[in-house]
Amino acid sequence: MSDDVAGPLKVLLVCHYYPPHVGGIENVVRSEARHLTAAGVEVTVLTSGDRSSVTDEDGVRVVRVRAWNGLERKADVPFPILGPKLLRRAVRWARWADVVHIHDAFYMTSWAALIAAKTTGTPTVATQHVMLVHHKSAVVGLVQKAVYATAGRLLMRTAHTVFTLNSDVAAFVRGLGARPERLRHLPNGVDTALFRPVQDAAEQAAERERLSLPQDSVLVLFAGRFMPNKGFDTLLAAADPAYRLVFAGGPAEALAGAGGSAIYLGSLAPAEMAAAYRACDIFALPSMAEGFPLTVQEAMSSGIAVVTTDLTGYAAYDLDRDRVSLVDRDTETLRVRLREIAEDSELRGQMGKYAREYAVERFAWPDHASRLIEAYRSAIDPGKSSADRG
Structure with a gap:
């Protein structure tokens, strides 16, 4: 003023x-x-x-x-x-x-x-x-x-x-x-203090126990409203033995019929959502049209690997595409990329490190x-x- x-x-x-x-x-x-x-x-x-x-x-x-x-x-x-x-x-x-x-x-x-x-x-x-x-x-x-x-x-x-x-x-x-x-x-x-990387394997195990998540699986997280434009149905169809799918958001009825391929956490408050990012290994959002989704920013700040749709809106952000995976929005492409990341812990670590550094620098x-x-x-x-x- x-x-x-x-x-x-x-x-x-x-x-x-x-x-x-x-x-x-x-x-x-x-x-x-x-x-x-x-x-x-x-x-x-x-x-x-x-x-x-x-x-x-x-x-x-x-x-x-x-x-x-x-x-x-x-x-x-x-x-x-x-x-x-x-x-x-x-x-x-x-x-x-x-x-x-x-x-x-x-x-x-x-x-x-x-x-x-x-x-x-x-x-x-x-x-x-x-x-x-x-x-x-x-x-x-x-x-x-x-x-x-x-x-x-x-x-x-x-x-x-x-x-x-x-x-x-x-x-x-x-x-x-x-x-x-x-x-x-x-x-x-994004709140980079709240949405922070997991400190070690012990903390991740504790977060998984608190959220009743399996300890012995690579976990792929989706967060958001279960609407077609968010791509939750595409992710459900991309289920694979190499990883387990975890969904946060709603409504729960949208996951009816998913059976054992999906774990549902419900709608989470920010602190619980931060814990969910730390508990999981990969974040996936195969959306149709977004700005720069807040959940992608939160996942990056939390230091986990991110897989999302290759939308033109990301161009202004100059992301390293080797470290933030931007893929075509089809089920098989998504499944193949998620499997590659799930089976390569070193790659997940590199992607998470880059994502965290980018978020701290750009999203304060x-x-x-x-x-x-x-x-x-x-x-x-x-x-x-x-x-x-x-």
């Missing part, structure tokens, strides 16, 4: 869900909130919840508006439905803020925040995490296209800065009208927060603070 604006920088972070709800975007926003707060920023998060509330969580004000989550429960579409109170809350906290930071244009929380920002004259910054997400329902696909063509286009055209994770998402938002000079490449951060949250603050300061009109908006 410029010297003309008194007091600490006030930021309203907006996301559709927030922990304890499990998901990548919500974990990113919580980490942003915590590290911005540590940097002296006053942060309010506007999100959905089972009931309306305002709470203090680790020094962050979290404003939850009651939502109906039937679409997530019944159709595996993470889209909370909120009522009129959302817009009232959005206007209240947009007026308080110096800048509104909206995460992904697809959700009702984002639409309300955009209207509120325009109503109060508060500048906006956006992070677009994904492009169109593949879903088995054609209706869901049509709704996505309609939302991005309307609310998405408006947000991308008006946001002072639009952060994207890779070139694919950048091209997507340019297609929605985002100005090229306003686009910024910004990887998500304090650096991420600093770049956000720079964008916030640039977006703010020096002549109009939150106090000026009443």
Whole structure:
């Protein structure tokens, strides 16, 4: 914030869900909130919840508006439905803020925040995490296209800065009208202290015992929502005697029929997820379209070998392809590569060492927060603070 604006920088972070709800975007926003707060920023998060509330969580004000989550429960579409109170809350906290930071244009929380920002004259910054997400329902696909063509286009055209994770998402938002000079490449951060490598064989054995995992197998971990775009079904089909498959996430029904080929851990809190990475040997995510998935970053930080789909979005990250395995998204290619890594402990060690070093150098949250603050300061009109908006 410029010297003309008194007091600490006030930021309203907006996301559709927030922990304890499990998901990548919500974990990113919580980490942003915590590290911005540590940097002296006053942060309010506007999100959905089972009931309306305002709470203090680790020094962050979290404003939850009651939502109906039937679409997530019944159709595996993470889209909370909120009522009129959302817009009232959005206007209240947009007026308080110096800048509104909206995460992904697809959700009702984002639409309300955009209207509120325009109503109060508060500048906006956006992070677009994904492009169109593949879903088995054609209706869901049509709704996505309609939302991005309307609310998405408006947000991308008006946001002072639009952060994207890779070139694919950048091209997507340019297609929605985002100005090229306003686009910024910004990887998500990762907690490299929490997601750390296993210290030795004894610690890995202890983590496996705690999670009821077999001690005598090479374990391949998948973490995320069990949706087709994440590729969990491709990984299931790539089962092989050389390794055991371990799944963290949900819903459990998606693994019905997998039998003994899959071990299900359920949805895990961050500390448990970190333990799962340490307990396993390889992380596999054969997804169809991603930015740079947070789970891949966590696995790299945890120092285990990573196998994921060779998507163009990874190009900007200049990864050593001998040390992070980027493969075609087909079952046999995936199975062959996983078997090669499972049968070569020296290779797994080399891949894990590279992944950890890369994560520590590139994914530090304090650096991420600093770049956000720079964008916030640039977006703010020096002549109009939150106090000026009443």
